[in-house]
Amino acid sequence: MPEAKLLLVEDDASLREALLDTLMLAQYECVNVASAEDAIMALKQNTFDMVISDVQMPGIGGLGLLNYLQQHHPKTPMLLMTAFATIDSAVEAIKQGAVDYLAKPFAPEVLLNQVSRYLPLNDNSGQPVAADDKSLALLNLAKRVASSDASVMIMGPSGSGKEVMARYIHDNSPRHEAPFVAINCAAIPENMLEATLFGYEKGAFTGAYQACPGKFEQAHGGTLLLDEISEMELGLQAKLLRVLQEREVERLGGRKTIKLDVRVLATSNRDLKAMATSGEFREDLYYRINVFPLTWPALNQRPADIIPLANHLLAKHAERLAITPVPTLDEAATRRLLTHRWPGNVRELDNVVQRALILRVGDEISANDIILDSADVPAAVEPAAEVTSAPQVEALGSELKAQEHVIILETLNQCNGSRKQVAEKLGISARTLRYKMAKMRDMGIQIPA
Numbered sequence: 001m002p003e004a005k006l007l008l009v010e011d012d013a014s015l016r017e018a019l020l021d022t023l024m025l026a027q028y029e030c031v032n033v034a035s036a037e038d039a040i041m042a043l044k045q046n047t048f049d050m051v052i053s054d055v056q057m058p059g060i061g062g063l064g065l066l067n068y069l070q071q072h073h074p075k076t077p078m079l080l081m082t083a084f085a086t087i088d089s090a091v092e093a094i095k096q097g098a099v100d101y102l103a104k105p106f107a108p109e110v111l112l113n114q115v116s117r118y119l120p121l122n123d124n125s126g127q128p129v130a131a132d133d134k135s136l137a138l139l140n141l142a143k144r145v146a147s148s149d150a151s152v153m154i155m156g157p158s159g160s161g162k163e164v165m166a167r168y169i170h171d172n173s174p175r176h177e178a179p180f181v182a183i184n185c186a187a188i189p190e191n192m193l194e195a196t197l198f199g200y201e202k203g204a205f206t207g208a209y210q211a212c213p214g215k216f217e218q219a220h221g222g223t224l225l226l227d228e229i230s231e232m233e234l235g236l237q238a239k240l241l242r243v244l245q246e247r248e249v250e251r252l253g254g255r256k257t258i259k260l261d262v263r264v265l266a267t268s269n270r271d272l273k274a275m276a277t278s279g280e281f282r283e284d285l286y287y288r289i290n291v292f293p294l295t296w297p298a299l300n301q302r303p304a305d306i307i308p309l310a311n312h313l314l315a316k317h318a319e320r321l322a323i324t325p326v327p328t329l330d331e332a333a334t335r336r337l338l339t340h341r342w343p344g345n346v347r348e349l350d351n352v353v354q355r356a357l358i359l360r361v362g363d364e365i366s367a368n369d370i371i372l373d374s375a376d377v378p379a380a381v382e383p384a385a386e387v388t389s390a391p392q393v394e395a396l397g398s399e400l401k402a403q404e405h406v407i408i409l410e411t412l413n414q415c416n417g418s419r420k421q422v423a424e425k426l427g428i429s430a431r432t433l434r435y436k437m438a439k440m441r442d443m444g445i446q447i448p449a
């Protein structure tokens with residue numbers, strides 16, 4: 001699931017830092033500023049999926065920012081944070097178009113739950129692109145399974161299109177007019193996943209001034225995608241199994257049960273069967289969600305998809321960047337794409353296409369514009385080519401990320417590649433390490449086996 005980019009606006013420096021930690025730990029990309037005026041500058045330079053802002057700030061404040069957002073970015077949701085005493089102004093702001101408010105102080109669970117609740121879904125709703133016989137047969141099968149209410153387990157290597165497949169199943173199911181809700185079990189810190197899935201009642205934690213439905217309730221009548229389900233810890237797996245068996249959920253801090261009508265889809269890029277055998281994944285849960293397994297082959301196993309996918313991604317990004325006409329691939333570029341191994345699958349192809357659009361001269365993409373991994377990127381087009389006049393904090397964020405990548409690579413070296421030892425040495429869970437390494441791979445960083 002591609003991560004979302006958030007803009008955090010808070011004038012209290014220590015609170016801002018704490019909020020930033022919570023959001024970044026949950027793998028959101030986050031730019032933070034101290035005033036509504038700085039937020040407007042940031043909004044002129046970047047696009048954001050959501051704005052989270054304090055209401056009371058010197059200058060034009062949160063309400064002025066809301067006004068600006070309504071005029072210039074009406075589709076970007078804004079979540080407000082307010083001191084309990086000034087809730088009236090937050091309620092007023094909701095009337096003006098803010099999606100919701102958080103009353104301070106609030107626990108990290110409350111923030112993450114609200115963010116995931118209002119964040120617009122990735123636009124994976126288009127028809128999956130497929131031309132290879134293997135892919136066409138798989139989509140045909142998926143369409144047939146879609147019409148039933150069976151749980152589907154979608155497997156395949158990272159970046160192969162599992163989420164696209166989940167969306168396709170929902171869109172072709174009788175539930176297609178009801179919500180499609182996705183949650184990435186790897187991206188949400190373990191202690192917050194439960195509240196996010198099952199919701200909570202007023203008073204369940206600090207700052208839970210209002211009850212919040214979980215993902216299950218949000219998906220009522222529709223489909224819930226549990227992305228990277230292998231990363232859910234065993235205790236929560238037991239609770240999930242109970243919800244699936246009893247078809248009802250109880251919010252954290254609540255006493256009443258809520259009836260559910262939700263179809264569950266799950267994805268994994270790990271061998272869940274082997275995990276069930278070794279005791280890392282509950283066997284009973286495995287059988288419950290694995291009613292119908294579907295597996296995307298790696299991209300290099302379905303070569304006839306490569307060029308249609310590249311053309312689709314070219315058109316998609318050209319439209320976003322207002323490039324017309326859509327550039328075409330010349331013969332040598334096509335050959336280069338067809339002969340690559342694509343360890344990062346479609347996501348890697350997506351990155352290559354985006355780079356090619358930056359590098360190309362004129363309406364054609366040549367072999368020189370196809371940069372296949374980070375080592376090939378000429379210095380002149382390293383990330384600096386992106387809009388960089390954003391606040392210094394963003395530079396610090398990427399600097400910290402780069403340092404983190406170096407530390408992980410060095411520790412992998414010291415531990416001769418043992419993931420277990422690396423996680424122990426760095427004081428993070430094996431699950432967090434796996435997630436971070438997957439993100440590094442997506443960025444084109446080569447991880448030693």
Ligand SMILES: Nc1ncnc2c1ncn2[C@@H]1O[C@H](COP(=O)(O)OP(=O)(O)OP(=O)(O)O)[C@@H](O)[C@H]1O
Binds near residue numbers: 129156159
């Ligand atoms: N068949 C397809 N047609 C169109 N776009 C695709 C297709 N397959 C993948 N993509 C695009 O490639 C990217 C990666 O796909 P997706 O997120 O579905 O992969 P994934 O297997 O769920 O990855 P991960 O295991 O890392 O979560 C997305 O931007 C998606 O839109």
